[in-house]
Amino acid sequence: EKIGVDAVVNPRMTTASAILRFIRKGKIISLTLLKEGEAEVIELIVSPYSKIINKPLKKTNLPQNSIIGAIIRKDEVIIPHGNDIIQPEDKIIIFALSSDIKKIEKIFDGGKK
Template sequence: NRCEFLSEQLEQTVVLNCDGLEPQDLLDEGIDQADLVISVTNSDTTNILSSLLAKHHGAKKCITHINSPGFIPMLGKLGIDVPLSPRQVAANMILRFVRGGGKIVNVATLMGSNAEVIEIKVPKQEHFIDLPLKLLDFPQGSIVGAIIRHNQVIIPSGNTKLQPGDNLVVFFTQQALSDLESLFDA
């Protein structure tokens, strides 16, 4: 079964095959010392409650499998570190494909809003290179949240200049999408 396979593959990992809702079972398995707990049953309720129990008893981080995206906005407020929705992952992959192929590195929707975040390669066109961000005509409803340069994250100011190989992380509303695509010819 899956638990046996995972247990064999993940040598420094404790794999539990239980409902995860009995606090003493979790404590007996050392949940209070866990660096990471991943709850992946077929039940959103069980995954959420077992993650909350794990956090309550001292687990450092929790990844929680969620089938119903409606739960996701409240989970951060409850202390769940990473709600993981396979549907959302698939939707983001489709968005990446639809949004523009080569220049688009990653796309994600921000649950419960009409906003998205996109990671886009800076074109090697001369008018982008060594140009401060404040001189680029970013559309209203968009903001550059970060620049990824040589695997380092830079929180930019308006004076930050773009370099070849940079990736921009841009937050934007749906209303800004077409102007943002035009700016980068995505």
């Protein structure tokens, strides 16, 4: 008999993600660890003080091993390209190596809370 399970949940990784989300700076909505914590997927709200707003993505200083996978603005989902511009209060989904997270937090938080 089938039990209808279609996903595996790793309690250790789920707990680690919850703890990291709690201690990270800024407006992180969700955080998921990948490959035993080597990489992260972060969903955050962009601070109005962020160093990245009102600039084309191609002119930002994001770490080389990070990718902005989506910009969510109001009810619109944008798959970004180099000419897209992030605005304050946009929701952003970022894929990055864990070693680059502090730099990403600094860029998006802008040093203010």
